[in-house]
Amino acid sequence: MKVGIVGLGLMGGSFALALKRKFKQRDERLEIIGLDHNDQHCLDALQLKIADKITDDINDLLNLDLIVLTIPVNAIIKLLPQLKKASSNTTIVDFGSTKEKIVASIPQEIRANFVASHPMAGTEKSGPQAADRKLYRGKVVVLCDTEENDPYHLKFAKEIFRDIGMKIFYMNAKEHDKHAAYISHMPHAVSYALANSVMKQENPKAILALAGGGFRSMSRIAKSAPTMWIDIFKQNSQNLLEATKNLKEELETFETYVKDENWEELTKWIEQANELHKIL
């Protein structure tokens, strides 16, 4: 199998390493051709055996078995017209964290080939050096608007995701973006806000010296680089703002209970949050 990976960072690199291991276990041949605007990423990807070859020409990927787009979401949309001439045998998947605008931008010529995907995996790290072959294992991948796909391409994409150990969910792109705002995009905004609320204090070092597990957990994703997240916030701004508004309302409920010394209602509010435990 020949796979082209556009974007040799954490997501693309981890995907390559997971797939390589699977193919090695099955003693099947796999060739990965990487493309990345960052020369250092290309060098690192070769050294880390994420990619077997590097190209700077997207046309070199258009007849492969699979093209995987692991670049920021706006970069995906910008790239789509250049994929129009992909072979009808080439399956294309993207790993973008927003789906509605991407799906709306897929050129008709490759709509049947293009399986819009969102693997719910990642860390606050980035770059090929952060790649981890276990990143996707046991995690959920959401496939969107698959009724637009040719059955062959959908089946192939599903096999690949199962190969790297993922659980497959289906959802329409609109619903996905609304859910992703609550489960991922808004929480990132909150984590950034939490980090900034401390970093702007008089002596953040003295405060952070006290950080226990709770603060570490809550601020971990505030280390995520802006490159990818600005794009996500752009593309999902409406759902994101709605989710942020909801969170602020919950915080205001909390503030009111504390100000009013309404410990009874505050206890109920906390118990409702505790219910999460039963699901997650």
Add this chain to the structure above:
Amino acid sequence: MKVGIVGLGLMGGSFALALKRKFKQRDERLEIIGLDHNDQHCLDALQLKIADKITDDINDLLNLDLIVLTIPVNAIIKLLPQLKKASSNTTIVDFGSTKEKIVASIPQEIRANFVASHPMAGTEKSGPQAADRKLYRGKVVVLCDTEENDPYHLKFAKEIFRDIGMKIFYMNAKEHDKHAAYISHMPHAVSYALANSVMKQENPKAILALAGGGFRSMSRIAKSAPTMWIDIFKQNSQNLLEATKNLKEELETFETYVKDENWEELTKWIEQANELHKIL
């Protein structure tokens, strides 16, 4: 050494297990006498070898080498008058997450004995079954207003904290409560708010099915039971409300940048949050 532990939950249980291991390594004798209003906790503590004996009479602890208070902060304040008659040789430490009101409530008779402490450790779990002898290892403990302590008692408390592997910080109680609001109390409120913002959606299960590592990290402490946290929110309400207000302002900054499509300023705001990485 004879130690009395008031409160045989996660904090008291973990302390007992850590201390027992240390004393066993040194082949020194250690007896732990536990007290807890919850009978099941007492039974569990005996079975888990957290306590060697159980008493329901606080007077049984007043002549031991050490008394450790690992109960919710308002319960500590309520208990303090009953410790007035503790021996001048008995060191007393509390593990409360707020310090100003506790310190102000220490009876003069035991002020020299009482080392006000806050170990920056914990998990979202509770009860003796959750006790973990490694909970405190490598973590920070803040000792407050130690100039009020007799040097013997301070030295003894420090030895005990070093025995269980903790790093010691000093701070006045007022400063501690302000910092703790940012690093621990407000983040708990935010995590509860995040959990509730999702739990109140139409189909929380469908949303939570998508949860990746980011949401799991941010919502973990929303599983913490109200018993302990209501007390903390009560005792540190002013600092807590200030920290929550600050967080909301950061979120509003975020919202404004998104609404105004001011991606340049949003990038700077994220980069500022990323700076946390250099400290934590």
